[in-house]
């Protein structure tokens with residue numbers, strides 16, 4: 001379970017550009033939830049994910065994961081049970097390492113990075129098998145550098161890699177935004193499959209309202225640092241793209257756009 | 258003919274010795290993208306430690322190991338300044354190498370004459386009374402010269418360069434080395450692997466400087482002495498060798514980067530030696546060094562132009578999210 005309690009986040013505190021994004025913000029994500037997050041640009045979606053992962057500091061509040069307040073834990077430690085895929089496909093892999101080396105690194109997450117060989121030869125067959133489930137032909141070019149793959153191929157690999165080792169939470173920030181419609185669909189289906197199979201609690205930011213409606217079991221809409229819409233279970237299942245779009249327009253009108 | 262062989266001997270010796278700095282730079286500059294100025298200090302530190310230990314009758318092999326460790330230590334310091342205290346890379350190098358000017362000086366005067374004020378002679382002559390690397394097993398098994406041409410030094414330096422190259426290659430294939438390459442490539446990725454990318458960076462700088470220090474230690478075997486200005490110009494020598502090696506063989510894919518770097522060091526030293534043999538006074542050394550480096554840079558930038566711009570673009574894109 002992820003719990004954000006009374007979070008206050010101020011950007012550039014003390015400067016003329018000071019901006020309070022979150023004031024007393026709270027949100028609870030239950031175990032097993034697959035939460036889709038929608039909202040206009042600048043509504044604070046990425047900031048919220050960054051707060052959970054510790055990429056940015058907060059002024060006030062508690063971040064409780066599995067019952068423990070991790071607000072003071074450094075970013076890298078938090079990723080022991082969190083996996084994350086970014087919008088930019090080049091964030092999820094190391095460009096000058098080969099596919100195999102990338103997989104081996106991900107495979108060793110949580111383990112010791114000592115002086116034993118980086119790539120365990122016995123695991124290569126397993127990597128190949130995993131890659132072949134993507135249907136992108138990556139299993140045939142495991143010795144080429146990840147940097148020479150297309151964005152979609154890299155994103156698929158990134159998703160596979162973050163979920164290779166057991167994690168409790170998966171954080172996805174517009175992870176299909178840079179992909180063509182077909183590859184985006186493939187990555188979405190893969191995401192759904194992994195989240196279900198491994199019973200991961202997932203938070204997914206998306207601007208694609210159809211994905212928000214079709215996938216997951218809870219949807220929230222954010223605006224100006226607040227949650228303005230929150231539906232789960234059967235209510236969520238009954239929500240349509242039209243509903244979300246209507247709400248979007250309503251909010252925009254309120255803001256005078 | 259013997260002039261030719263003598264010239265070869267000179268640049269091969271120094272080429273192999275300086276290739277160690279270049280290999281260190283391969284780690285810190287190419288892999289970690291860290292322009293490390295510490296080597297000017299650690300090169301000399303290596304020489305100082307080696308010279309002092311030899312002076313006190315310690316085994317040259319042990320002295321070499323000690324030089325490695327001292328370089329490792331000061332490299333760690335540079336890394337800590339950058340990673341933990343967030344000081345910019347160039348400044349970290351300047352700080353540590355400036356500090357080392359005093360450390361290296363006092364280490365010699367204190368180590369030789371017990372003078373902690375640094376007022377006595379700060380030079381160590383590797384005299385005949387000392388047992389050098391070339392005079393102990395296994396180097397001593399080799400003939401010093403074959404028909405008037407020096408052999409032993411070249412062979413010993415060659416074997417050491419290859420050995421350290423293989424060690425570096427092997428290290429880069431271990432889990433630890435893989436993580437280090439990853440932190441140079443994509444630090445955020447390492448963070449999401451629940452690892453502190455800073456630690457890998459510190460380790461990389463430590464190893465890079467350890468190599469520079471061993472290079473300094475071996476250089477005393479060529480120069481026959483340790484003097485306080487030995488470290489000057491080592492940044493240029495290391496970077497020039499690295500960049501020449503990597504750009505000349507940029508299209509050769511079967512060759513390991515570390516091999517290219519060794520050849521780069523030899524090419525660079527060959528150019529310098531030839532310039533000297535052609536009658537260039539030794540006072541002009543550093544000028545020629547910088548000149549050849551400039552040519553190498555222009556050449557490699559020209560070649561890499563397209564790639565550089567692509568990389569720049571990619572950085573810009575990633576800073577958007």
Ligand SMILES: Nc1ncnc2c1ncn2[C@@H]1O[C@H](COP(=O)(O)OP(=O)(O)OP(=O)(O)O)[C@@H](O)[C@H]1O
Nearest residue numbers: 011012019021039040041042043044045046047048
């Ligand atoms: N590093 C920063 N410094 C100052 N302000 C920031 C910073 N990062 C984000 N902000 C501000 O915080 C607000 C929320 O930004 P955030 O990136 O969280 O939005 P988002 O919901 O992810 O938007 P998008 O849909 O465009 O990705 C914006 O108004 C933005 O200007």
Ligand SMILES: [Mg+2]
Nearest residue numbers: 045046047173
């Ligand atoms: Mg965002």
